[in-house]
Amino acid sequence: MNDEKVKHVLGLSGGKDSSALAIYMRDNHPDLDIEYFFTDTGEELAEVHEYLNMLEGYLGKPIRFLDPERDFKFYLKQHNDFLPSATARWCTVRLKLKPFEDWVQKEFIDQGYKVKSYVAIRADESFREGLQSKKDIETVLPFMENHIDKQGVIEILENSGLGLPSYYEWRSRSGCTFCFFQRKIEWVGLLERHPEAFEDAKRMEKTALDSGMPFTWSESESLEELQKPERIAQIKADHEKKLALATKKKKVNPLRPNDGFVDFDDLYGQQKVCLACHK
Numbered sequence: 337m338n339d340e341k342v343k344h345v346l347g348l349s350g351g352k353d354s355s356a357l358a359i360y361m362r363d364n365h366p367d368l369d370i371e372y373f374f375t376d377t378g379e380e381l382a383e384v385h386e387y388l389n390m391l392e393g394y395l396g397k398p399i400r401f402l403d404p405e406r407d408f409k410f411y412l413k414q415h416n417d418f419l420p421s422a423t424a425r426w427c428t429v430r431l432k433l434k435p436f437e438d439w440v441q442k443e444f445i446d447q448g449y450k451v452k453s454y455v456a457i458r459a460d461e462s463f464r465e466g467l468q469s470k471k472d473i474e475t476v477l478p479f480m481e482n483h484i485d486k487q488g489v490i491e492i493l494e495n496s497g498l499g500l501p502s503y504y505e506w507r508s509r510s511g512c513t514f515c516f517f518q519r520k521i522e523w524v525g526l527l528e529r530h531p532e533a534f535e536d537a538k539r540m541e542k543t544a545l546d547s548g549m550p551f552t553w554s555e556s557e558s559l560e561e562l563q564k565p566e567r568i569a570q571i572k573a574d575h576e577k578k579l580a581l582a583t584k585k586k587k588v589n590p591l592r593p594n595d596g597f598v599d600f601d602d603l604y605g606q607q608k609v610c611l612a613c614h615k
């Protein structure tokens with residue numbers, strides 16, 4: 337690519353990996369004029385916005401907010417209340433991918449630029465789902481190229497002074513409050529910390545079920561069932577058991593060893609999540 341006609345872009349999700357990548361690029365490639373962007377689904381946790389504000393301060397330049405044309409609930413209606421799921425992820429396309437493609441097309445590609453898009457896949461990850469190579473968009477993976485793994489990401493965040501986003505205490509990903517990629521214990525965390533968001537998700541689910549749609553947000557049970565005290569106690573007990581076993585076998589790689597943040601991926605296995613929403 338001819339450098340004079342190249343734009344550099346880096347998508348932020350509010351998660352640890354893309355945040356660390358932005359810090360890494362700013363510190364190691366200050367010569368590159370990178371556009372940092374965040375595509376707002378309108379359904380993110382307040383903590384994600386707080387973290388992005390802090391990150392913006394560190395980067396020393398504004399993070400561009402891309403707005404989808406319509407919000408999640410508009411598209412939900414368009415899909416006849418059909419909740420998105422890991423196998424029918426219409427939300428990512430409408431709320432994340434399309435706004436990004438429209439933005440780079442209009443502002444850069446139509447003006448004769450090629451685009452380099454920096455993506456935070458770590459050296460210890462193997463999946464590539466959601467990575468798109470297009471004629472005018474080159475995907476660059478600096479963490480893969482420089483052998484930076486999860487521990488490296490944590491070090492970058494700690495050294496910057498930002499640390500991990502606070503929601504990692506109870507949830508392993510950024511993205512919509514009601515994201516179907518959540519584990520049971522994360523739904524319990526949402527109920528306890530953001531009960532209004534849990535209620536909102538429950539309402540959407542009820543409308544979907546009343547309309548004859550077969551899916552619930554969380555596998556094999558409705559949120560109404562999941563929030564029953566005996567079910568919550570069971571989910572918490574299962575989680576504690578898993579944690580104790582993994583700790584004993586030293587299978588948990590603490591995210592923050594001093595105050596007990598653990599990585600749910602270590603406990604429950606890595607998911608093939610959406611790169612645009614959760615990195």
Ligand code: SF4
Pocket residue numbers: 377420425427428431432510511512514515516517610613
């Ligand atoms: S965070 Fe989850 S629910 Fe929200 S757009 Fe992404 S995949 Fe869909």
